[in-house]
Structure formats: C-alpha cells, structure tokens
Amino acid sequence: MPTASPAALPIRRLTLRDLTACADLSEDRGWPREEHKWGFLLTSGTGYGIDDPSGGLVSACVVTRYGPQERPDLGAIGMVLVAERHARKGIGRRMMRQVLADLGPTPLTLHATPYGRPLYEELGFKVTGRAEMIRGHFTPDGSEAGVATRAATAEDLAAILRLDEEVVGTDRTHIVTRLPAFADLLHIAEEDGRITGYAAAWPNMDTHVVGPLIARDTRTAKALLASLAARTDRPLRTDIDVRHEELLSWAKSRGLESVAFNAVMTYGITELPGDWRRRFAPVTVAAV
Numbered sequence: 001m002p003t004a005s006p007a008a009l010p011i012r013r014l015t016l017r018d019l020t021a022c023a024d025l026s027e028d029r030g031w032p033r034e035e036h037k038w039g040f041l042l043t044s045g046t047g048y049g050i051d052d053p054s055g056g057l058v059s060a061c062v063v064t065r066y067g068p069q070e071r072p073d074l075g076a077i078g079m080v081l082v083a084e085r086h087a088r089k090g091i092g093r094r095m096m097r098q099v100l101a102d103l104g105p106t107p108l109t110l111h112a113t114p115y116g117r118p119l120y121e122e123l124g125f126k127v128t129g130r131a132e133m134i135r136g137h138f139t140p141d142g143s144e145a146g147v148a149t150r151a152a153t154a155e156d157l158a159a160i161l162r163l164d165e166e167v168v169g170t171d172r173t174h175i176v177t178r179l180p181a182f183a184d185l186l187h188i189a190e191e192d193g194r195i196t197g198y199a200a201a202w203p204n205m206d207t208h209v210v211g212p213l214i215a216r217d218t219r220t221a222k223a224l225l226a227s228l229a230a231r232t233d234r235p236l237r238t239d240i241d242v243r244h245e246e247l248l249s250w251a252k253s254r255g256l257e258s259v260a261f262n263a264v265m266t267y268g269i270t271e272l273p274g275d276w277r278r279r280f281a282p283v284t285v286a287a288v
Helices: 016-028 035-044 091-103 115-123 153-170 218-229 245-251
Strands: 012-015 047-050 056-065 075-083 108-112 126-135 146-152 185-191 194-204 207-216 237-239 259-268 279-281
Touching: 012 091, 016 047, 016 056, 016 075, 035 056, 035 075, 035 194, 047 091, 056 091, 075 091, 075 115, 075 237, 091 115, 108 115, 115 126, 126 245, 146 218, 153 194, 153 207, 185 218, 194 218, 207 218, 218 237, 218 245, 237 245, 237 259
Parallel strands: 075 108, 207 237
Antiparallel strands: 012 047, 047 056, 056 075, 108 259, 126 237, 126 259, 146 185, 185 194, 194 207, 207 279, 237 279
C-alpha cells in the first residue's frame, strides 16, 4: 500500500508516553531536548502530534488553557515543531489550523521566533509585544538588597495563587500548583506579612530558567532574581518583557547577556489580560 503523505496523516492528542518522541523532535530541529519542560507542558496542557509512519513524530505542539475549563479565558500555544525532513510542506500550517478550530472563540497567545512569525501572521495573529531572552551567570552587587525574600512554603500557596490571578488576569491554578514539583526553587518577596511577588527557577538542560517572575515593582523583581541566583551555580536564563527596561539593563550589568528576541503575538485579543507592570517573565515562552 502507498504511504500516506505526511500532510494527510491524522493529528492526535499527545500524552506523557510521547515524551521521548517530543524531545527527539526538539533535537531534530536543533533545539535542546528539554524533557523536563515537555513533561510539564504535556501534563498541564494539551499536546497535539502527528505520527511518522517510519517512527517518531512529524510534528507537535502544546496548548495550555487558562480560566474556566468550559470556556477558557486564554490559550497559550507553544513548542510548535515540524521535523526537518518534513519541513516546508504545509504541516505546521495544518497543525495550527487544527488548534484554532479546536479552541474556537478562545483568545490565544504565543511567542514567535522570526522563523515562525510569518505563518502566525498569515493565520491572523498580531504582534502585541516583545520578550528578550537573557542568559548568564549572575553576579550580585547589593542593589537588590532591602526587599525581604525567602523560600516559599505550602502555607504561602493560597496567597501566591491570589496574587498570580490578579496579575495575570486569569486562573493559573493548574500551573502554579505544579511549580513546587517542577521547579528547584520557589521564592516569595514579602512586606509586613504580605506577599508582594514570587518567582521560580526550574532546571532546563544546563541552566535554571527563571519563570514565572511576578513582582510589585522592579525593585522587588531584582530581589527575587538575586535570591534565586544565590541558590544555584547554574547560569540563569529568563525571558523578560522588553517594557521592563530597568530590569533588563540591571540584569545585563550583573552578567546576563542578550540571546534572542521573540515576538509576543495574540489572536482574538489586542493585548494579554492582567497587569504587565507586575508581570516580568512567563513560566516559559511555551505557556504564559
């Protein structure tokens, strides 16, 4: 029997059993394998994939929904990948059209590389912001002192959830409650017994990715970043909204260097919900 064209192969839901195949696909495209992140996304979101008859995956992506299950406030699309041997055949476009059809009226967002941006624009996504990836070993200088930070405890979770929903503008309980197991470090900033910010650092290959980073102001964001850096020997990596110029300038002065820029794109909304002034970095650019 003739082999079906990859463009005609069925799209199915991915599960944790597909973790290795997803990591293999990342590696095929020159990305890190990021198995820890893939596992997090596949359990907190919905994975889409196309099987390759010769083994592995032709394509994959993950959608994370936020808010009420029956009518989400927002959906984040990430990890959109097509195997190199099947690239430029319209498979990524077909995958995205399936996601758009499944999510219906749900507002959407994604972080686009320069390579992927033309496809998303063709599908109706608009650029509404930018994020700058920075990476490096952090060297403290004392300017972040004066804000009380500490490791979060189980007793802090309810307050963290309230702050997160207030700042992000939607319920991320299924994400935030997974952070203690997903991240190596979860810290809060507090003043007079009230949590004014929180941040996590999770392991990704040879780095610790800082995200989410939510803080009352830039001074608090600096203190949280410094408190995480003090607990790891790994380089830090994070993706900062470029409107936070002061934090970016300060982090670069402390040893982190610019790696890349991604376009923040939305579909069905003109900007992300919530308060961007207190939202400094996402959990990961594959989510929000």
